[in-house]
Amino acid sequence: MDETKEIHMQTRRETLKHSAIVAGLLATAGLLPQQALAYNKAAFDAKTLADVAKALGAGAPVESTDVTIGGPDIAENGAVVPLTASTTLAGVKHILLLVEKNPSALVALFNVTDSVEPNFATRTKMGQSSDVYAVAILTNGKTFFAKKEVKVTLGGCGG
Amino acid sequence: MADPMRIRAQAAGDKATVRVLMSHEMESGQRKDASGKLVPAWHIMEVSASHNGKVVLTADWGPAVSKNPFLQFVVKGAKAGDKISINWKDNKGDSRTDEATVT
Secondary structure (H helix, E strand, O other): OHHHHHHHHHHHHHHHHHHHHHHHHHHHHHHHHHHHHOOOHHHHHOOOHHHHHHHOOOOOEEEOOOEEEEOOOEEOOOOOEEEEEEEOOOOEEEEEEEEOOOOOOEEEEEEEOOOEOOEEEEEEOOOOOEEEEEEEEEOOOOEEEEEEEEEEOOOOOOO | OOOOOEEEEEEEOOEEEEEEEOOOOOEOOOOEOOOOOEOOOEOEEEEEEEEOOEEEEEEEEOOOEOOOOEEEEEEEOOOOOOEEEEEEEEOOOOEEEEEEEOO
């Protein structure tokens, strides 16, 4: 009698374990496509250029003169720093703008299509003087970047 | 509903330069209010641009884009009279779409 009970419990435990595994698999399967399509939170939480590239599934970033970053040498107001990112490379998938010393490095990610030029301008917030990066991720996963130092003058009295 | 965007699209040759000024607080989530509590992040997450109804650009933004964001991009093959429409969504689920004509 005892023996049968033992066996019964074992099977039940086994069953529970299997359901847990299946549930886990389903969750992963449900999550993955979402991550690929929607807002890439991991990339926006990353602290460095290398981590951002990794979060986006891109290759290790290489410095290149084909990518251009534009911005002021000295920004008087860190709340509004105009930056431009552009590239002459072909087959660009994403253009990224990063500020290295911000709490999260990634500022903006542009998904480039054939109908727009890989050339964007926007304004960013900078907490302190820092290197800023323009990054081009190509369709083949190769990643190129250009960087520039922007000094932020606190107090807004000019440099 | 947020205030309307200001969109200007100017054709030059076989392409058009689009400049957009959106109206949004873009709270970074780093700032503290008077009582010392962290102000939660409130920023535009997704931006998409369409040229005559076809999506030509999508972008994901973090909280580090400035308040009342400015965006400039160049649409290939756009000519005077074409429609450019811009849509944004923020992390509170608010969204707005505005349209402009290329001049």
